[in-house]
Each structure stands twice: as structure tokens, then as C-alpha cells.
Amino acid sequence: MSIVKILPKSADTAAALHDARQEHLSGWTRGGLDLSDRFPSEIRSVAARTEILTEGDFSDGMVIVRRGWMMQYRILEDGRRQVLQFGLPGDVIGYRADPAAPLSFSVEAVTECEFAFVPFSIARRILRQGGRDAQRLFEALSLSLDSAFDALTDAGRRNALEAVAHFIWRTSRRIESGSDEETVAEFDFPLNQEQIGDLLGLTAVHVCRTLCKLKSLGVVSLCRGKLRVEDPAALAEIAGICETHPDEWSIAG
Amino acid sequence: MSIVKILPKSADTAAALHDARQEHLSGWTRGGLDLSDRFPSEIRSVAARTEILTEGDFSDGMVIVRRGWMMQYRILEDGRRQVLQFGLPGDVIGYRADPAAPLSFSVEAVTECEFAFVPFSIARRILRQGGRDAQRLFEALSLSLDSAFDALTDAGRRNALEAVAHFIWRTSRRIESGSDEETVAEFDFPLNQEQIGDLLGLTAVHVCRTLCKLKSLGVVSLCRGKLRVEDPAALAEIAGICETHPDEWSIAG
């Protein structure tokens, strides 16, 4: 029901740490950002681990990420969790075909976050009016779908090493697409191993083993929330990326 | 490149068989059907197994299914296949955020099919004009996303029995939502075990074992392309569906 539930105060200080790290993400140019500027919506800043939307509740709007990382997930009866997508600045999260049905997912802030909450009435108006804004909204949804297909392929048909490598690869592409630089060797990576595993269908323990292997192969390094791609070619190779075309293709990630 | 490639002639006769079976699907009321009626698009009928779009090719449009089952999938370098979604009448398949990039998936007809091919120029126009049509297009995309999230959860966090049960459950819900009747105990189910496995991240052999178990438990029966849910409660139980609310909720499938 409630839009914002603040979790233990401890999160605030951790969030402050992340705050500085997230700065360069503000350069994201994805369509969602414009939308949240151009339409009346509630802008909120929340601490890391804040639950924004809760599975089973009723909600009358969607979320546009403006700063930080967010996470959309689902919990099974026995507590297993499936992460559906991570939301970076510009991403739109939480639209549904039937706004009257209870939520089939939860949304929570991974880091300290700023986001816009756009009521469905506004979303409907954007679509009714058409134009550039409707296209942007459609495009944002389309990016989510691409992302979901990637995650599905990772979970369904790649082994742990391939899946983790592919996830890191496409995450770095997303970071790049939102940054000014052509390539970004090192970037903020606030996810823990459980969150990664819950997206890819692995356990935290096995994500750990897999990341250790990638590190020992000299492909990536990961320390204190900073991820560095040491050997982009090797990463792409393991991820099974075909380099047949210049990599301007498929920046969808 | 080519929009339509006809495969071995043998498929035609098999398709004719399916033809009659698919009849009742024409009752689908999903938004995509209206769209394909209201806008200039190329309507095509193809035999089962016809490849409509090919990964890596360039295509300037999207597909709206009107009759039959279609399938969107991706092939990894070594031949592993991940099915991304099955398209039933009314579903929209093949939109992308960047229409200029080569396709990251293929689309093929599972059964004999009729579909509309809508050029992106039309799609853009629909969004630019706004109104009910833009909403319908958005809603269709949103249904795809729901469907992808379901498949992701099946592949990532459910075991084989749960995943297959859940897939059958939501497929029957989709069939119901497109039919006139309240509940549909038996319906046409043209997928083979390899196709099911390629959606859920299983092998055909293991899908076989799993289906056999579901049959021996008396939950479903499946014979000659007809699937019958013998024990809906048991199916929902295995699928992990919480029956806390009347089941009008979450018909997204």
C-alpha cells in the first residue's frame, strides 16, 4: 500500500557512500528521463534497500529511475526470489497491462535512488496524446523486454560462467550507453552476489565461484563496488558475443 | 532477408490438420487483432515451420499473430536455442527499441498461421497519433513483458515439474482469455517437447520425463496435440499459484 517504507536507518550512511559513486550516471539519455521531467509526477529520493512497491499490493502508477540502481523481483511461496530486471537511470519499471490487478512483483532500491512515480492516469494521457512522448514510453518498455529476453537466455541456456560473463558484458554496455565516453572500463557495480544469482537463476555461492574464476582468468576485477573489465575480448568470448558486426549494434542490453 | 521461406512441402499437410484445431482461437480479443485490422499491413498465411524473420537479418516491421501459434527464439553460437515467447492470436512480436539494428531473434510459425506484418513506419505513426491504438500497442508489448517475466521465473527459480506445470497453467489461462468460455478444460497444444524445453531451459528428454510424471499424477493428459487439464487444483498447486484471490487476477499469461 504505502509507496515508501524506510528500512533500518543504517542504510542511510551506506547510501551516502553510494551517492558519490552514482554521480556520473546522471548523464543517461534514455527516454524515460525526459518523460519524468515533462510530466507531473512525484519525485522521490530513497535510501538503499527501500521497498518502493510490494507484490500483492495495488498500485496506480509506474516508476522511472532517475538516479541509482533499482530492482524488480518476484518471490515464490517458499521464499525463492527471481529478479526480473535491474533498473538504471532512464529505465521504466512497473507498467502492467492491467493496472487494476494486484502487483505481481516488488520494486526496491538497490542503492540510494531518485525516481519519479508516474500515475497510470498520466501514462494513459501520454499514450492518448501520442507524439514523441508516446514513442519514448514505448521505447522504454521495449528496452525492458530486450533485457528480459537476455536474462531469460542467460538463465535458460547458458551455464554459470557464460551467464555471469554475459550479464557483466551487457551491464557494461548499458552503462556505456548512458555515459559520455565511448567505452567504460570501470564502473560502479552495487549488486551483491545473491542479487546477481537471483537474476540468472544461480545461488550466491555459485555466483561467487564463477566470479572468482572470471577474476582468476584476468577477465574482470571487482572490488568495493567497482567493477573493472580487464579483458573485454575475453569477456565477450566467454559471453558468446559474435563480433561479426561493429559493436554499435545491439546496444539494447 | 526474405520474409517468407517455405520449408519442405510435407509441412503443409500437417498444417491442414492443425487448421481445423485452431479455429476456435479466432475468438481472441487481444488488442493486436484490432490493430492489424485498422492499419495497412501485409496479411500472410504460412505453413507450419515457416521461418518469418531470421536472426541477424534486417527487418523493418513487426508481426501481429492472427491465427495459429508462432514462436520467437534465439540461437547461441553452438546451436543451443532459447525460445523467448510463443505468440498466440492477438500477440505482437518483433518490436525493437532500435529498428535499424539487425534482429536479435528469429520468428517462425509453429502451426499453420495467419499474421499481419506491420512496417515500423506504421507503428511509429500509431504512436505519433496516440489514442486508443497507441494504448493497444503498448498493452500488447506489456503482455509480452509479463510473459517474459513468467518464463524467466520458470527457468531461473522453478524446478522442472514446477516450471512445466506453471507453463501449462498460464498457457491455459491465455487460451481462456481469448475464448468465449469461462474455463477451457481441453485445448489445442501444438508444441513438441523440444519447444517447451527451449522456453523453460530444459532438454526435450527431461520435459518428457516431467510430462510423464504430470500424466501419471492425473494432473493433465496430452494426446495428439490436445491438452486436457484433468485436475486444475493439483496443477495450480504444483505450479505454485497462490489462490488467495479470485482467479480473475493475473490473466496476463
Next chain:
DNA sequence: CGTACCCTTGACCGCAGTCAATGGAAGTGG
């Protein structure tokens, strides 16, 4: 009657899950 496709079943194996212990880092409270 032969062939192609698909389903079924069994034996075996390996990737990833489970359980458990350890240790470090960061936050909390006395």
C-alpha cells in the same frame, strides 16, 4: 514398405545446489 519425426525409457555423469565453517568489513552500542 521405408523414412522422418517425435516420444519414451534407461544408464550414467556433471554442473550447480546444499550445508557448513571461516573470515573480513562495516555498522552499532556500551
Next chain:
DNA sequence: CCACTTCCATTGACTGCGGTCAAGGGTACG
């Protein structure tokens, strides 16, 4: 400032679900 707690990463031993390989059978089609 220092115990204490919490969270998370790491590592090892063991297990099991589902993959792999292979053989056999049914059905439809040519």
C-alpha cells in the same frame, strides 16, 4: 574506543536434479 552484531564473500565436502548418450517404438507421410 572497543566488543558485538550483521552482512557478505569465500571455500570445501557432499548431493541431486537435470543433461547426455543411446536404444527402441509409434505414427504419419511418401
